[in-house]
Amino acid sequence: MSANTYYRVTAKRRSKDKAAVTVNTDKPDTHFSLESILAPLSVSEFFRDYYGKKFIHIQGEPGKFPDVMDFDSFARLLNMTSIWSAHSLEVVLDRARVDPRAYSVSAPNRDGQDVLKPDPDKVMDFLRQGASLVANDVDALTAGAAGIANALEQGLNVKTQGNLYYSWKQRQAFASHFDTHDVFAVHLVGEKNWRIYENRVPSPIRHDAFSVSAEFQEKNRGPVAAEITMRPGDLLYLPRGQYHDALASSEGTIHIAFSATGVIGLDFLAAMSDMVVGSEKYRLNFPRLEDGQDALKKHIEMLSAEFAKIATSQDFLDRFTQFQRDFHYKRGGIQIPAVGKDPLYERLVHDAQVARFQNGFGLYRGNNVTPIPPGFEKPVAWMLSRRTFTLGEMAEAFPGETPHSLNELLVQVRRMGLVDHAKKA
Structure with a gap:
């Protein structure tokens, strides 16, 4: 098969008239894994044949992505007007972003600063004209969206961010374009037709070198490689650089595009x-x-x-390995009332030591040395002397330091690859 062949994995096809699953955004968590997101395609097949190589459309049942988003939950979020700004909620009409001043008013945000905030009446005026909405950074706003984002980050070692697209009246929101990140488009409501084009920009990144005009992209997209109809439960994977566009084919559609940006x-x-x-x-x-x-x-x-x-050097390899471990966003984690134990940390290396360096102290590994902030040489040496420890134990050992300063020090030592969360037995 050629690289431009249309690939599709099909689960048991459902009736077109089935409604999308209703979500309950009050649930505390929804468990997803890379396996469940890609099913029925296996993870090994995905990495072998598609990841970073070519697009794939995976059809699924309407209930495949529970607790993510439907019309009711999206409307509830939109009406939490204090969380939105003209940056986080965009209006798009006839393939162009609408000037925020046309649908926003100046108003204080949650920090008391005057910003452009979407005005509900003005937004509704544009929606009646067939405009689309783009709600940015929704990956932590529902349990399901957070679950998908966390699963993609864990399974791919990437940073993931989710933007929601609401379209209707068979209007095309964006012109043909490529993205500078991989896209996992999770379809939730309605039907949308996607066109995937043959051409692909090799490994683009978010840089001025890849900021090109709409005319350039339309000229260089190539012929259509596949036309895909997305329905609730479907997943479309697009490697970065793949030219595409989409058109709503029903009265209202919602999908969330989860970006995946890896370490380069x-x-x-x-x-x-x-x-x-x-x-x-x-x-x-x-x-x-x-x-x-x-x-x-x-x-x-x-x-x-x-x-x-x-x-x-082993020192750099350990640090960069830790950088990759930490290459993700934090979503949630706060529990009311506070529950759980103080996290346990473990030492990962045995060849690091604290010694004099210039007018202070440094952390030595082989021929490499990293200066230690004044006054923190003893906490660093203490961490390296323990097989395992908790932040609470370190606070007891150094009562003169604030918990905040010790936590910041622990973060830095983790980034250096010297300690990390202890593995569960």
């Missing part, structure tokens, strides 16, 4: 920029112009060798 080479460079600070070679001045290009080349070669040495 630029994240590695950013992490290395923090690591090389500990190397004196990276703090030296470059040769003067009068020294000529031979001196410049020699200096760059010295930095390149040092770069490779640090990048392949």
